[in-house]
Amino acid sequence: MTTKDVIIIGAGPIGIACALECKKKGLSYIVLEKGALTNSLFNYPLNMTFFSTSEKLEINSIPFISNNPKPNRNEALEYYRRVATSNELHINLYEKVLAIEKVNNEFIVTSEKQNYNTKNVIIATGFYDIPKLLNVPGEELPKVNHYYKEAHPFSMQNVAVVGASNSAVDAALEIWRKGGNVTMIVRGANIGERVKYWVRPDIDNRIEEGSIKAYFNSEIKEIEQDKIVIKTPKKEVTIPNDYVVALTGYRPNFEFLENAGITLSKDNNYIPTYNGKTMESNVKGLYLAGVICGGLETHKWFIENSRIHAKIITEHIVNK
Missing domain, CATH: 3.50.50.60 (FAD/NAD(P)-binding domain)
Known part of the structure; x- marks a missing residue:
């Protein structure tokens, strides 16, 4: 069993941002991703143009240079790929997480390939995988x-x-x-x-x-x-x-969250429970980052306004 300070689930832009912050703060970590790097962006339409400008999609203050103010899908893939590779981030691709179980004060994260032991888990899985x-x-x-x-x-x-x-x-x-x-x-x-x-x-x-x-x-x-x-x-x-x-929209994997012990709101939006000041869920040591925080309100969180989650979470982990 592999032991890390932090296990990050999801290698999208916010998962990458969390890995960068862990590395900066000296925390041992691994990112587990069931598909390709930035899998959701990879599955976007080939000619898609972002609503946000490139500087609002930057993570960790690493410049994102695009041909036009609003970058396209291929430019975003190139940017996040270079951020991950140039910083030598520890990312395991095509390794799906099956379960998160808390035993005493630690988590056992079970993937398709092996088990991991950690005191902190960050779920940054987005919402693009399950169509409505x-x-x-x-x-x-x-x-x-x-x-x-x-x-x-x-x-x-x-x-x-x-x-x-x-x-x-x-x-x-x-x-x-x-x-x-x-x-x-x-x-x-x-x-x-x-x-x-x-x-x-x-x-x-x-x-x-x-x-x-x-x-x-x-x-x-x-x-x-x-x-x-x-x-x-x-x-x-x-x-x-x-x-x-x-193209009627997508939803997060609510079953995965509930099986990990996270409580969802009882209205039709299924918003997961978390502390907005620390991003820690109702399960101590289990954090949420990125668009997953909005439940079915998938327009509420996006790269531009959830980049800060990575710093908030890692600072809480270091200080607690």
Whole structure:
């Protein structure tokens, strides 16, 4: 069994920030990541541009230089990869954590490969791994996608994009520009309020001119091999369909948190319990960092405003 001062779960930007702070303060640590380095960013659409400017995505005061004020996915991957490698951070990739168990005053962290012993655990796992399902007949068909990478496969196809967030709007516009016949199905009355301000006029104009068809206050009722049934305010509509891109959001792994002993709020947001001054959860020695702190309020925390969590946590560990 490997013993460390701190075990960090998740090698996203905030997990990397936590590792940097541990190294700076002389704490022994290991970062365990079930996928690639910054796995969530890796799974973002190829052409995605961040809402934040590059300096707001920096960690540990290490400069992030990008070609434009708002960096893209590839620039972010390059930046965080260089931060991790140039600082020789201890990161184990493709090693999924299965359980966290507290025995007396220490934790046993069990991964797919080995067990670790530690007095402090930091969970920085984000929320991108589990999609929110539509829960409709036919959702299991191979033509249904809950992640979007690029537009090329959807060229010359009838594509339904479900959702009205930044990811859904970006996908709809890209697929339309690559020759796809795009229909958007939106549960609300309008495109999402948080859609990037420089993108909103584009999607509004495409819908208004009829280039992209949009059904508002609507939802998919059923998915079939060559069509979908849409429930609209007036009636059910059936349209030809080759692919469904359901970008309805994602959720954290709440079961993992609960199994570790963390208490979640009893409302519909499932916000985990933690001390905002120390980031320590209701389980002593078990800390939360990054967007995981917001539960289903996934818009509340992001890289820009949760970078500070790393310093808060490590200072508490050193001082206690």
